[in-house]
Amino acid sequence: MAQAESLEYDVLIVGGGGAGLRAAIAVYETDPKMRIAVVSKVYPMRSHTVSAEGGAAAVIKPDDSLDDHAYDTISGADWMCDQDAVEAFVNEAPEEMLQLEHWGCPWSREEDGSVAVRSFGGMKIKRTWFASDKTGFHMLHTLFQTSLQYDPIERYDEWFVTKLLVDDGRCQGVVAIEMATGRVEPILAKSVIISTGGCGKIFPFTTNANIKNGDGMSLAYRAGVPLKDMEFIQYHPTGLPFTGILITEASRSEGGHLLNKDGYRYLQDYDLGTPEAEPVLRSMELGPRDRLSQAFIKEQEKGRTLVGEYGHYVHLDIRHLGEKVINSRLPFVRELCVKYENIDPVKEMIPVRPVIHYVMGGIHTDIDAATPLPGLFSAGEAACVSINGANRLGSNSLTELLVFGARAGKSAVAFAREQGGAGASVSAQVRDEQERLSRLRSGGGSESIAGLRKEMQDTMEEGAGIYRTEASLASSAEKIQQLQERVAKVAISDSSLTFNTELTAAIELSYMLDGAEAIIHSAINRTESRGSHQRTDHPDRDDENFLKHSLAYREQGGPPRMEYHPVVITRWPPGERVYGQKKG
């Protein structure tokens, strides 16, 4: 719990998931005298890192190389990532993963006691570390427990951030609501790191937890920082219908098959290789996530999917692996199916459909996690460095939390050392924010939070889903604009100060609408198809015009202003993404 009398820190971190906790520890490691605050709307171990299943990639085995990891990442990203950032990422990944091992993360092991690695979609060599199929859970708890030994790390658990304080051209802290009491306080800092995760809840079918509303993205966007590459949203090809619960890619790398309603391994019809009895890396079910999700829609159009209460689905079949392998390698998959879908994958096929999983885009940062706003840094899914480009490879994002969380921590220390006290206008900004929140809480509006949320989710699925067109996006853009106006009149029936989750849900809705706006307009302006961004009216990749990052800047009362930023190419010129055969 927070100890300080005056809430002033050297480094303040918004978000206590994997990136935020790694950043906090990095700040301590870099300078143990720094005063550090971790501000999170949930207790850190509730953060969504906890849900990640499959694993975390880093080169550790003798048959692997950093260049191979880099190439898989870059080609998987359809060349939209910055290659200098990818090189830094693959270089620093092994040491970060070993550090987590030294901190006690219970990685799965080989018989000789060395760390075990498994194969993963889009990676042509086995390099994914895993802790059975609860990798994110173990990484988050290891980081959280490790962080507890450092007294300078003070936590503000269940404090909900509503605003960044910017004065004198730099970020100087945040305004936050203490959930338990409702009091609204400034927490000042010389450097601020945003590590609040993604915004999957903008869409109706998602693996993302309820807390993933793009809070930090919106906070930065409102402070004038651009959101980068927001049009690139990853669908995971295998989520459970209704709940969106993710069935890990590991179920396919262990040998699971995707079958249409005729029991046919339909991926062979979509340039993803030919069916073999044993799983083949970068082929068929181990092709990249975007291509698998797109194949589902094509299969749906051919009328070869199954139809249930929650729409179309296909089957994931792991029965042939047998109970023993399923229990030892995929226990969580079995547990999830039995507990939440009432299906036993040892005996039955699992119904799956593509669900929103990850946002490749995010707050624009450089390779050192710095945003264009001095004093503001970002890491993890909230940020876009970018290493994920147009399509993230599975098992890169957990490692990204560590590498760029640590980088953000170090950068924040260097910046904080050079700064003086808070600027003159900060206290006026705080008063204004306190009044705004007080007005919001006193109600008076007529729009339903749940109603607006559903309208937003539906229009995003319709207009900005797996396949997009100018017309579908324009229609959703108009809808989102209307919702932006209507959210100002949202009804809040709960006027209390104590743990007011209706107030925070209303604010989260407004955050999501900012994210939705950036996604739609980035997608309209990118008139090409690349990775996860598929325009049926512009089906080809267009390197001449679009090998560049989208930057969406917020404009008052209208659509964002779009600008572009060059993609960094170091050693791998753009090529064709080839799966299912030898690398081209």
Next chain:
Amino acid sequence: MPTNITLEVLRYMPEDGGAPVFQEYEVPLRSDWVVLDALNHVKDHIDGTLSYRWSCRMGVCGSCGMMVNGEPTLTCAAFLESFAPGPIRVEPLAHFPVIRDLVVEGSDFMTKLKDVKPWVIRKEEKPLSEGEYRQTPEELADFKQYSMCINCMLCYSACPVYGLEPGFTGPAALALAQRYNLDNRDQGNEERMELLSNDEGIWSCTMVGECSEVCPKGVDPAGAIQRYKLAGAADWWKSLITRKSK
């Protein structure tokens, strides 16, 4: 089969100054809905003032523990149908102060987690350049079960000792101490034993075993504490013998 089921939810709002009261809500009895889905239905469509915590809806974030018909339960893993025909009584987790409605104050638990020093303690740390610490699958299996705790606090709610003696370190924190004690990379066993071998630590546990009964992750805190007691007793005998022989 009835199409609705009744929730009886304990409401408490400290600002009103009133005592907690039960409020009834009728919700659809859907076969794929858990208690948490029903609460979300209430929040979204019936009564926006109901407060509770939730996040992942897949039994791993540990947020949504509540008393359901008197039992500590993860509400995301409790199908409505299993309580048919109802009513279903939903209350905040027992043994914790209530902040509001179904939201309990968890800071005592957080303090206790930290108190057991749940991090790797080593006399000497080898540099990262020397690679990983070796740990065979068998050595991993020694502590793996105790590393599965999601901090949902159901075990504290079930523990009669914690209910009577809030100073008790409690099941999850003691299991976490064992998770590190039994990890071959850790050397903090003695340090933790000094902290926990007292009346508020392992010796408070009366082996009722309710903690292991309610644990949604099969952590078996009661087993962890039992092993701890055996180790503690052995240490005590050893220290007695060493002292006498001096």
